[in-house]
Amino acid sequence: MELLEQIKQLAGFHAIDFIGVAGIAAYHDQIEAIGGTLSRDYPRAIAIGIVLQKSIVRLLNDRGTYENVFQYQHHYDVTNARLDHFAAIVSSVIQRGGYPTLPVPAAERIDSERVCASVSHKIVARLAGFGWIGKNCLLINPDYGPGIRWTTVLTAAPLPENLRVSENRCGDCRQCVKACPAQAIKGRNYYDGEPRDRRLDVSKCEAYFDALEKAGKLRVCGMCLQACPYGRKTP
Numbered sequence: 001m002e003l004l005e006q007i008k009q010l011a012g013f014h015a016i017d018f019i020g021v022a023g024i025a026a027y028h029d030q031i032e033a034i035g036g037t038l039s040r041d042y043p044r045a046i047a048i049g050i051v052l053q054k055s056i057v058r059l060l061n062d063r064g065t066y067e068n069v070f071q072y073q074h075h076y077d078v079t080n081a082r083l084d085h086f087a088a089i090v091s092s093v094i095q096r097g098g099y100p101t102l103p104v105p106a107a108e109r110i111d112s113e114r115v116c117a118s119v120s121h122k123i124v125a126r127l128a129g130f131g132w133i134g135k136n137c138l139l140i141n142p143d144y145g146p147g148i149r150w151t152t153v154l155t156a157a158p159l160p161e162n163l164r165v166s167e168n169r170c171g172d173c174r175q176c177v178k179a180c181p182a183q184a185i186k187g188r189n190y191y192d193g194e195p196r197d198r199r200l201d202v203s204k205c206e207a208y209f210d211a212l213e214k215a216g217k218l219r220v221c222g223m224c225l226q227a228c229p230y231g232r233k234t235p
Contacts (some may be wrong), residue, residue: 003097004159007046008089014086018049019150020128023161027127034196036110036118038102043152044117044161046086050079052147052225060226069220070235076149076220080106083151090153099157105150115202121150130163132169133190136176136224137200142169145231146224169230179227182208 004021011019024031032039035155061067087103096103104119107222122139125148126132127147131141136192138146168189177187196202209219225231 022127046153047125101155104152145228176224179223
């Protein structure tokens with residue numbers, strides 16, 4: 001059995017919704033601009049995605065209820081743990097095949113000031129063909145909107161790469177801009193290689209989360225996720 005087919009078979013067993021391979025060699029500079037340098041040693045990356053439960057995302061409509069916010073946060077944490085667990089399994093399978101590989105944590109930061117991980121999972125998912133980067137800086141999938149959590153496995157295994165990248169379909173929509181309580185989303189469409197701060201003021205996001213924490217509330221927002229029209233297409 002070919003390596004990618006073996007990984008996809010495991011993904012089905014673990015209820016992983018998205019598995020795809022991105023060629024990242026030409027995008028190392030862009031990835032490093034909003035992350036770390038680990039990707040430099042790997043020509044490819046596997047995007048791994050799990051769709052968030054719609055019933056739980058809808059609870060964000062009433063964030064004044066602690067129970068709703070707690071339920072969302074718990075689901076978010078469990079999904080990240082599932083991604084990390086599966087990424088570790090995939091890395092072991094690839095290593096057994098004799099190829100270098102490195103699983104990247106789904107939600108851990110390497111720089112709190114820049115609010116970034118070692119690798120942008122969203123950029124990898126875009127290059128794997130699963131959607132486009134929205135004005136909210138999330139990966140927008142045509143069927144599930146931004147309601148997907150992602151992680152990445154870096155590798156040098158000779159896996160077949162996706163060759164078609166989705167066009168941006170946000171157009172003039174500003175629903176995420178209007179929904180952002182921190183007013184951090186600037187309403188600008190994504191362009192390859194453009195700095196993230198042209199589209200998003202992460203310092204405003206962090207200040208908003210800090211204010212929630214000081215008020216004794218959970219550090220949960222998700223309003224740009226909940227507001228996206230693409231996320232409301234499926235029941």
